Amino acid sequence: MDFSLNEDNLLLRESARTFLEKEISLARLQVPGATVTDAGYAANWSKIVGLGWQGLVIDEAYDGLGLSCIELAMILGEMGRTLAPSPFLGTLFGTWALQKGGSDEQKKTILPGVAAGTTKLALAVAESSGTADGPCREARAHRHGGGYRLTGAKSFVIDGAAADWLVVAAHDDAAGRREFFLVDAGQAGVQADLLAWRDVTREVCDLRLKDAEGERLALQDDELWPWLRDRILFALATESAAGTQRVLEMTTDYAKERVAFGKPIGGYQAIKHSLADMLGRAECSTVGVLYAAWALSEEHPRASLAAAMAKAFACEAYVAAAHRSIQIFGAIGFTWEMVNHLYYKRARANAELFGSPRTQRARVIEMVEKKAA
Amino acid sequence: MDFSLNEDNLLLRESARTFLEKEISLARLQVPGATVTDAGYAANWSKIVGLGWQGLVIDEAYDGLGLSCIELAMILGEMGRTLAPSPFLGTLFGTWALQKGGSDEQKKTILPGVAAGTTKLALAVAESSGTADGPCREARAHRHGGGYRLTGAKSFVIDGAAADWLVVAAHDDAAGRREFFLVDAGQAGVQADLLAWRDVTREVCDLRLKDAEGERLALQDDELWPWLRDRILFALATESAAGTQRVLEMTTDYAKERVAFGKPIGGYQAIKHSLADMLGRAECSTVGVLYAAWALSEEHPRASLAAAMAKAFACEAYVAAAHRSIQIFGAIGFTWEMVNHLYYKRARANAELFGSPRTQRARVIEMVEKKAA
């Protein structure tokens, strides 16, 4: 029994933090009008590839490190903490989809390239409403020769424009249900358009498909998606918990320095108590995320519940902390030149993607009811 | 145009306050085990009758004063402020029911006695679940000779045991719908049992009817009940707004006196800000209640909306203020010997009776939707 991180975990986190603090700067985003491209999106990826993080969860059989969600949480947390712009998350989602759902052939074709840092992936699953569950209405696939052709639209594709290969959810006309397809992003029938995404630390796209060639993944939607969704929720929660922690630290430092009416504002109870609350919720987020990491790595029966709980709690805490941080910084905290808004926007974006905290709570209570029944 | 109280209103409120502050003491309730009977329930009524408040809303034709909900709010507020135990509210509800729904004959028989202070009334409308809307399932009336016989149960009857006459909602077997009946409380088939009601400043009963004689009111349920409900909600909201104000004053006074770590606790921002919030909500409650009083007195199209809004807002604010008051008083505020819990219990009871704040919000949004559609 050990509810704490072990020394290896802590070491990994420490090395990631050292690296990211040295390499990642948000300064280029603090200029109004800056986009994710200005933010070192491509350059950061090269650096990350140098460390091999993109191969972290890839099986050793495909040249990856074969590590678990616990180790991943160490890296993802630090990425979330620094808001490091890069195609890491999209590639991770695509990797998960392929690794769980791909045929051995598909995995052999794609994953070693990902592990080597030469291939980037993205996962296109959400509809334009944001929904990623349930039937797919906006993209269809029909058989064509030995493969499939895909036509339609996907939304909220993280790192979609940077990806070399896409994993796309589409309605399979023949099967009469949603399935996942591997699609070469370089072909003529695939177009990724950058959304005017408020969180400028992240690339988020709409995808348009027109008779794009695709190959179906081996695993069916009903087996692949629940597994994949748990991990996506966990990933967003992990970023959020670490972001909350960073916001807390940065706001606490400011509250110690900033003086009003002859004393640091951190000496006033209104600020003090609100930072104590923030700390409480940050700790809760952290422990919720680590539990989810463990449950996922164990394929534990409570893994889905743990991931949904972590997403609901950590994202809501992050939004509240980042909003409160702006209030504590005062008017300056609401200007573009400070980083506060970058955290707030990441927090809101993470909260809304793949099902809001309220949506997750609805899922949690359903799972609890089913277990009770 | 005048959104303020006029001089007459203010004078009436002032005289009620002077009277109640002199005559009402909660001291007898600060002894554990005390019940509403110990609290001067009967004696207070005699004093109130001396002032004629029970005839306030009765038409002049039946010996009343024929005043509006605005004047009533002046009195009811002060009653709520002091938690004055007495059968005033039950009698008021019964009076409203009769005055709006009774035949001229029924009014002539009963109302002059009420105005004279010799007759007390109560309204029995809620089911054991607390619901007062919709069909009546637990009490039935069938025709018997020229009148009706009623059998079954009613719950949450305010001042039911003290009443001489009851207005009872029961399912009319012949008509196939709920109707209201005038029932002599003194007959053998009527039994009122005091509930172990947490709010010991108020008498609340269950009612059992066994072949009790009753006489149907002239007005049908669908015309009487909406009118009556608006006024009941307004009355509970009025008590609650004034109670919140009193809790605020009492807690502010305490925060100025009580010293911790060398200064009055009211000097700490945690206490200060929470009292500022309480003041804000108290003012909102007050203005919401006065708007409802005006809208009801004008039979304005927004009267139902105004009453539901006032109940939702004022009751929720009262519960929060009374709970917070206990926290600010500290551990002593949680003992029976202080009055804090009496306000908290009244607040919770008012919130739950005749539809909780959430129920009222559901009604509000329905009304708004209907108007928009």
Added chain:
Amino acid sequence: MDFELPAEDHPRRKPIRDWFESNPRPTPRQLAEAGFIVPHWPRPWGLEADAELQLIIDQEMKRAGAFPPRNPVAINNCAQSLLSHGTEAQRQRFLGPALSGEETWCMLFSEPSGGSDLSNLRTLARREGDHYVVRGHKIWTSLAHKAKVGVLVARTAPDLPKHKGLSQFLVDMDTPGIRIRPIIDMSGHENEYNEVFLEDVRIPADRLLGKEGEGWLLSTTQLQTERVALSRPGAIWGHGPSARELVEGLAEIGALDDGALRDEAADVYIEGEILRLLAYRSLSDRMNARTPGPEGAIHKMLAAPHGQRVVELAKRAQGPRGMIAGEKPFPTQLEHGDDPYSDWDYAFWFSPAVTLGVGTQEILKNVVAERMLGLPRELDPTAQLPWSEARRKAS
């Protein structure tokens, strides 16, 4: 008590309506000369109007499609100080162009180092012959980039305690030494706010407003008036969308079918209605020449977070689409003239400012608790010291 607004056939309404019928497209100057911009002021600027007449004028102006000039700093905050503290020459020079909107005003008050503690400001005005010479750095100056006249508060006596050494000036914004830099908010838009740098700006001594040392009194009075002016139903300091529009929008997109959101929407709606009543009551109290109750001062404390709830709920109802810049939450969006906050998306991203500007929420709660409830004042250890000494100690 009567919650109806003055009726269509109200006898005081007729002359106003007649005026607008005779002047179908009034210029701002005509409106100002008719006394309709500041009707509550004495003549010749106003009509000595009570609150009811003000309301009638507001309504008739709206009905006629006429707009008062957009010069809020002059009209709502500062120009009134010229009546009480200005010289006759200042009134003649400034009030006409201010009320007609020909000269926009701005307030040079806040400073980067100051935050909530305005009285601690560092901008110095040194007397040199018949001029004052000013050096300093102001921030959050709304409309500075459009303004002809700046109302400046600066320190004229650094050796007095911080509240006592301040004075106010009416500055020409085109005086050499004034540099203006726009502030970009978190939405990425240039908004109305600016930083203003003052380097050896020479102000003629006759531009001093009131006496030396009256700067704190004048400034707090002017800010107080601003709070009262903010009591409209919109989410952003009275502007922009309101809770009523929120509920209509949510109904339009079917979002009210969700039980939890429905309950929240109802709650926000009720809050909005009650805040509207609270504002009306303040108006009534002023109309009846009663001392306004606490509801005036607490209105902003309540309205600011209410506004944030309004826009947050709309944003949340958008789901992830709400993170796309410019995406509208509701198909039908009411337009509010040239008000930038009428855009739901912009209003949301601007909304953190509403609990910061014109007194942070924390300061406002202190004020309410201390002034309305008589709770003990926060001690400011620097309040009694000479400002220069307190400043040395802090650094």
Added chain:
Amino acid sequence: MDFELPAEDHPRRKPIRDWFESNPRPTPRQLAEAGFIVPHWPRPWGLEADAELQLIIDQEMKRAGAFPPRNPVAINNCAQSLLSHGTEAQRQRFLGPALSGEETWCMLFSEPSGGSDLSNLRTLARREGDHYVVRGHKIWTSLAHKAKVGVLVARTAPDLPKHKGLSQFLVDMDTPGIRIRPIIDMSGHENEYNEVFLEDVRIPADRLLGKEGEGWLLSTTQLQTERVALSRPGAIWGHGPSARELVEGLAEIGALDDGALRDEAADVYIEGEILRLLAYRSLSDRMNARTPGPEGAIHKMLAAPHGQRVVELAKRAQGPRGMIAGEKPFPTQLEHGDDPYSDWDYAFWFSPAVTLGVGTQEILKNVVAERMLGLPRELDPTAQLPWSEARRKAS
């Protein structure tokens, strides 16, 4: 990292289970003698157990249907001070009967005038020969009416600053001059709490715990331990119903069909699960002999309002029936031994106390902000003054 509790076949579990098999109905004294009451203590009282072994013992005790004696003040808070600060004679006299529950203990700490400021206490202990003579008035003494031993903190040096003049004593609760009056809480029940009046109570000098002046150190250490002991999932300081039981109950009565309540219930459920994990993490940190993280100290700050939400939601689901004394919210109600808080209705009416007892929520937030985040401490102008002088000034 591993979130599983020690497995059924865990090698450390066997000897414990064997003991309970050989001792199927152990008396409290047997449990104490086996070291199962304070397993983390050194021998002979405990087993020098790490957290894992403590957990195994807890589980095996529960499985065997054995209950530790109900003597929380001794076992969770105070008795440990005898190991570090007591005399050998005190350990021999007091520890055995304390751990076996033969002698119940109580804490004579809080005073009516004190509130959050414990160090300001007024009870005086004057040395007279080989006794101390005590006069004072204590409140919120849980179990005083059942206790044989009171742990008293009193002022022995009124002329020292308030934290420095305090000392602790082990008092026989049947000493003449001690009068006990039960406190009736807002539910109308006598609960565990009492007022204790001390009038010229003579305490032999060898009942001083530690040295004169160590009273503040001992008391704060003992209260700190109490906070750690409170990290169970029940709504009332770890006791009584939990969020899991709430959701089961709400499901049972169909209340989860309401969308708004459903969302609230899910939120409370998640909070409860996460607080459980937080408590486990503290345990792990202690087990790994790492410095416990902030989660230990902040647990009560989070758990107390969480518990209030749990019972409030149950109460609200009752509608007006919840205002009838003793009315149960759910047909099925779990029993938790003789724990009075297992009754939902009582737990609700008691619940305002959970943010008051063992440090008010406000003080707890100060502590978290100051100790965990390093924010500036609240200044206490009376902390450095001689207590007697501060007292004169205040009155």
